[in-house]
Amino acid sequence: MSLPLLPPGSNAERSRAYNRGLVLGHVRRAGASGRAEIARASGLSTQAVSNIIGELVAEGWLYEAGRRTGGRGLPAVTYAIDGAAGTAFGIELRPNAVLCALIDLDGRALYTDRVAVSRADPGHVVQLVSQLLDRALSNSRTKVARVLGAGVVMPGPFGKTGLSGFLTELPGWEGLDAQAMFAEALDMAVTVENDANAAAMAERVSGVAAGLSSYAFLYFGTGIGLGLVSGGTIFRGAFGNAGEIGHVPAPFEGGLRPLEEIASRMALTTALRRAGEAAETVTDLDRLFEQRHPAMMAWIEGARPALSHAVHIVENLYDPEAVIMGGALPARLLQHLTETTPLPSVSVSNRADRNRPRLLAGTAGRMTATHGAAALVINQTLTPSLGLAT
């Protein structure tokens, strides 16, 4: 009898873990805070908050950040997160390379690396990753605080999904328990996620989504993916493949075509190649965009309605605080796309009382997904969760 597993039962220890996350989460969002303030916001008693803060300070997560002046009574002693108190290791597996990054609680990269591989053979990769971790730990310039865990990014979709044979997959990994393999090799907690979700999380830990808890991230990888964060955690759907927007039909030249054949880096590269331009790297793309290369501008023109359509769907189906575009495109191009993509007027997101843009550019860079892999782990320790069933 394999019933879906219930969420884990709660006891005193799990309560404490949850409440610790609550305290950390508040300090992360609100900045340096006093005990009483956190108690009010969380519904906990001052005493409980006090005990937890004592523990967090003793363990190095929080440090005393001065007294709050100006008020009426006793000035509050405030505490802030020590960004250097912990780190997370991020790994991104691509068909031809393995990337990794070590980031701290503030999302700052302490170390990054990249190794080209001829084939993404599982056994080989796992061993390589283990070496990369050792290198990262010994070669970081600053002293590395405790490593909270590792995140691994692989191109989705996962499992048996009916999308087999599509270009977004990594050959040789079908049916393997990547999570267990990496956990074993690295000897730490490991989270496996697809690139779009990881990239989305990177923006939350340190990026344009810093203050957001529910948003969608349109990720330009090879194809196009959608990362979803709801209530501060990733929305995965029943089988872990929510956000597979690449195959959704979008308008193109009077007809409908899968979004990833229109608005993806692959589509862009193809269009440029047809025009006689081999653009292999982001730098190439950046140059062509700066030159306002006709083929580039034509691609943008063609992709615009499709992106608008995608934004429309995402807004009305998820009702997010914002939609973010990011990934493996030049920053200026992303910025341009967010500024010129028409925002559908018939959308639940077109609110009268908005005070935030509907469409944002990710702070990205080529390594968003790699950073995101690590960010997954950071976010877990800074966001309370008792684990709901899926």
Place this chain on the structure above:
Amino acid sequence: MSLPLLPPGSNAERSRAYNRGLVLGHVRRAGASGRAEIARASGLSTQAVSNIIGELVAEGWLYEAGRRTGGRGLPAVTYAIDGAAGTAFGIELRPNAVLCALIDLDGRALYTDRVAVSRADPGHVVQLVSQLLDRALSNSRTKVARVLGAGVVMPGPFGKTGLSGFLTELPGWEGLDAQAMFAEALDMAVTVENDANAAAMAERVSGVAAGLSSYAFLYFGTGIGLGLVSGGTIFRGAFGNAGEIGHVPAPFEGGLRPLEEIASRMALTTALRRAGEAAETVTDLDRLFEQRHPAMMAWIEGARPALSHAVHIVENLYDPEAVIMGGALPARLLQHLTETTPLPSVSVSNRADRNRPRLLAGTAGRMTATHGAAALVINQTLTPSLGLAT
């Protein structure tokens, strides 16, 4: 300083409430269960489960359901939910009528009622609803167990959404706190939800979604809406309007049109009217469908690609266990639509290892949304939640 509220802190009492929900949730899904079995599934100790079961039996929620035979050691004493142990009151507000229902934990209707109103004036409606509750309580044939709360269904979208002026809204309620007004008038906990979400929940409490915890529900009301259940609870998005699929463009006669102008009851009625058929009620529609009326069949033909498109989007964006169609259409027509809507092959839901249909017809009926309103409350008491931040 209005920071987004943190989820409530956890303490012993909240833990108990959560664990009670866990136990009830297990018994709901798995049927009569013994202490040890629940303990294994929930991660709680047998003793904890034992204490909780003792409490639940004392309060009437569970009853002893015999011993489990056949096993090795001491046969387990099993417990099952007493469906009559609690009830919930559901209210549906329509522009021209107020519907209500009293249902028990198993989703059985103990009482239903319908009152035509000339205008949905808030003050008047609130008073009326209060009277309807009194009537329901005194007129039900069976004795009515404790009322756990009330659910109210109003056509969404809520708040200031940029969709003002659209037909899905209820005039006169803008800017009012319906939740507080009904809670005050009925003197009980009140949940307000849109029709699609409520209908979705009706299918989970007693319907085709009984065993599911993540699914999407395409709801045919006047327009068309999408109700979303994820992990056993409703997915609302950042502002409560997730699932507004009616305005999403869908293919129609070679072009793109908003889905609700193609595949909605309103669209169907309009098409029939053009063909000289005034179909006001579900019975009318049922008759025309049975006759295979040409206008009806033509509408179905036209709606099919749009519905397929909608299913495609929903599957790939939410990756649900199933998509359900239901609402204010004749059961036979719904059944026909689910059987003949082409299922997109390029979808994460087209899994090789599926053992459940991708598309299902709701067990529906005209009063799905009303029942759903009450089902919201039932589901809350039977599904554990510590309240995640939004």
Place this chain on the structure above:
DNA sequence: AGGATTAAGTCAAACCAATTGAGTTATCAA
């Protein structure tokens, strides 16, 4: 038939963490 094994369940003590209420300290305001 009878002992060994297995599993469900109870009881009482220990334990963990949050709450409660009384008291302390530091700032502002009159």
Place this chain on the structure above:
DNA sequence: TTGATAACTCAATTGGTTTGACTTAATCCT
């Protein structure tokens, strides 16, 4: 200087889970 206000601490209490020893009842094996 004094009173009001607010943050915080201390110690006792409370609520709920876990732990470990024990009991009970079924099947399995000889």
